[in-house]
Amino acid sequence: MNSDKTKILLLGAGGFIGTNLTEQLLKNEKYKVTAIDINTEKLEGSLQNKNLIFKEYDIRDSNYPIEELIKNNEIVVDLIAMANPSLYVSNPIDVFNLNFTENLRIAELCLKYNKRIIQFSTCEVYGKTVASVLKEDPIKRPFPFNEDTSPMIMGPIKNHRWIYACAKQLLERVLHAYGIEKGLNYTIIRPFNFIGPRIDFLPSEKSGNPRVFSHFMNGLLYGTPIRLVDGGLNYRAYTYIDDAIDCIIRIIENPDGVCDREIFNIGTPENEISIKDLATLMKEIFNQNFRQNLDPDPKIISVSSEEFYGKGYEDCDRRIPDVTKARTKLNWYSKHNIESVVFNTMEYFVNKHRAKYN
Numbered sequence: 398m399n400s401d402k403t404k405i406l407l408l409g410a411g412g413f414i415g416t417n418l419t420e421q422l423l424k425n426e427k428y429k430v431t432a433i434d435i436n437t438e439k440l441e442g443s444l445q446n447k448n449l450i451f452k453e454y455d456i457r458d459s460n461y462p463i464e465e466l467i468k469n470n471e472i473v474v475d476l477i478a479m480a481n482p483s484l485y486v487s488n489p490i491d492v493f494n495l496n497f498t499e500n501l502r503i504a505e506l507c508l509k510y511n512k513r514i515i516q517f518s519t520c521e522v523y524g525k526t527v528a529s530v531l532k533e534d535p536i537k538r539p540f541p542f543n544e545d546t547s548p549m550i551m552g553p554i555k556n557h558r559w560i561y562a563c564a565k566q567l568l569e570r571v572l573h574a575y576g577i578e579k580g581l582n583y584t585i586i587r588p589f590n591f592i593g594p595r596i597d598f599l600p601s602e603k604s605g606n607p608r609v610f611s612h613f614m615n616g617l618l619y620g621t622p623i624r625l626v627d628g629g630l631n632y633r634a635y636t637y638i639d640d641a642i643d644c645i646i647r648i649i650e651n652p653d654g655v656c657d658r659e660i661f662n663i664g665t666p667e668n669e670i671s672i673k674d675l676a677t678l679m680k681e682i683f684n685q686n687f688r689q690n691l692d693p694d695p696k697i698i699s700v701s702s703e704e705f706y707g708k709g710y711e712d713c714d715r716r717i718p719d720v721t722k723a724r725t726k727l728n729w730y731s732k733h734n735i736e737s738v739v740f741n742t743m744e745y746f747v748n749k750h751r752a753k754y755n
């Protein structure tokens with residue numbers, strides 16, 4: 398009998414956040430998860446679980462009964478997106494169509510069937526800092542991003558990298574409008590650079606251009622140069638995936654409805670680091686804990702953003718999450734510092750690599 402279980406439809410369940418979330422939800426008998434993705438590779442460990450129904454499905458395929466699935470679940474968690482910056486530069490129209498148009502259809506079906514939707518957005522909706530506009534040093538003028546008060550500062554249209562942030566921001570605005578005009582019950586999550594096991598692939602093992610950790614890890618394991626885009630001077634604040642999942646589950650549980658029609662940053666301001674320092678820290682942690690005799694010693698070099706991504710790239714200089722809301726409403730605090738975020742994620746990649754090649 399499953400009637401007492403909370404039925405969750407997880408769209409994009411085969412990705413980095415999706416697989417980690419699925420695994421955690423399935424540890425609790427109270428959830429029944431229907432997982433949708435075009436990819437099963439990372440979900441392998443969960444596929445046999447009796448509380449999981451997996452359906453390999455492309456949400457762009459209009460023949461698939463997505464409406465039935467939404468009707469038959471209580472909460473819809475939508476993680477589907479193209480989420481790698483290189484795609485924003487190389488395939489901006491695909492990024493817009495998937496991240497806005499297709500996800501809007503999901504939200505409209507949630508409205509039709511009166512279902513709660515948890516929509517994954519991004520910290521990129523904040524864009525850049527005030528300091529970057531004033532051409533000041535962002536370190537001297539900290540500008541924490543707050544869900545309900547911060548302005549959003551994007552670059553010009555010719556820098557089409559911003560299409561990802563704009564598509565996500567527009568979706569947020571439509572959800573908000575459906576909330577105030579028609580009562581849609583949504584919660585928006587803005588993740589700030591989660592990393593951990595199962596994030597992306599290594600470029601020497603699979604073609605493509607993943608997020609930064611995988612590139613640097615590739616250098617440590619395969620000897621490809623660690624490339625700092627435009628010198629690696631911009632900052633990110635990293636959150637370990639287990640901490641992030643803890644917060645996401647609190648949002649799913651939604652005690653006393655505190656997440657209804659709210660936006661939550663999930664991030665760890667204490668774990669801020671420049672990309673240049675991330676490269677150095679990764680080298681140090683690798684050398685101290687994982688290095689074996691035949692491992693390469695990659696060079697750290699600087700490349701231009703145009704060389705790395707192509708024309709149309711522009712970067713966010715600094716992203717400090719204001720997480721007061723998650724702390725006060727959900728009593729959520731992340732536990733991992735930057736060293737443990739890097740160590741744990743690295744351990745995952747190293748173990749996978751050694752199992753394959755040793």
Ligand code: NAD
Pocket residue numbers: 408409410411412413414415433434435436454455456457475476477478479480495517518519520521587588589590591592597
């Ligand atoms: P991911 O790329 O690992 O996961 C996305 C999943 O969506 C993939 O498994 C992919 O196969 C699936 N997908 C893509 N197109 C699909 C389609 N047409 N039909 C069905 N499935 C499809 O990314 P992630 O890091 O897990 O991010 C999940 C969400 O969180 C995204 O919306 C992303 O924009 C957002 N986000 C993530 C981070 C982060 O730190 N990882 C930061 C900001 C925002």
Ligand code: UGA
Pocket residue numbers: 480481482519520521588589590591607608609610612613624625626627629631633672712
């Ligand atoms: C990414 C994506 O936009 C989304 O997944 C998400 O919204 C956001 O992360 C997030 O995780 O919060 P970004 O942080 O720019 O955005 O993605 P990365 O590819 O990880 O790049 C981080 C920084 O490292 C950028 O400054 C980039 O230019 C730089 N970089 C990247 C390098 O210096 N070298 C590389 O090899 C790769």
